[in-house]
Amino acid sequence: MAKKSSIEKNAKRRRLVQRYAAKRARLLEIANDRERPPEERFAVRLKLAEMPRNSAKVRIRNRCDLSGRPRGVYRQFRLSRIALRELALSGQIPGMVKSSW
Numbered sequence: 854m855a856k857k858s859s860i861e862k863n864a865k866r867r868r869l870v871q872r873y874a875a876k877r878a879r880l881l882e883i884a885n886d887r888e889r890p891p892e893e894r895f896a897v898r899l900k901l902a903e904m905p906r907n908s909a910k911v912r913i914r915n916r917c918d919l920s921g922r923p924r925g926v927y928r929q930f931r932l933s934r935i936a937l938r939e940l941a942l943s944g945q946i947p948g949m950v951k952s953s954w
Contacts, residue, residue: 855921863914866907873908877901 883889884897906912915926917933925934932940941949 855916855923859923860916860921863916866913869905869908870910870913873904874910877904877908880904 880897880901884894884901886894914923915928915931916923917926917936918931919936920933922933922935926932927934927937930937930946937946940946942951
C-alpha cells in the first residue's frame with residue numbers, strides 16, 4: 854500500500870488538471886500558432902508559466918486505484934498487475950479468465 858500522502862497528492866493533481874484543462878488548452882493553442890506575432894506568443898507563454906505546475910497533465914502519476922501502487926499499472930483498468938490478478942482470479946472482472954495452453 855502506498856503512502857496516503859502520495860495518493861492524495863496525485864488526486865489533487867488530477868483535480869487541478871481537470872480544473873485548468875480548458876484554459877491551458879486555449880493558451881497552448883495561441884502559443885503554438887505560427888501566424889500570431891512573436892510578442893503575443895511570448896506573453897501567452899508567460900501566462901502559462903504562471904499557472905500552477907500541478908495543473909499540467911504530465912505531472913500525473915498513474916497509480917492503482919485500489920492499492921496506490923505506482924508501478925505495473927494497466928491504464929485501461931487503472932489497476933496494478935497484482936490487484937488486477939487478484940480481482941480476475943476471484944471472478945470480479947467479467948470476461949477475464951486465467952490463460953492456459
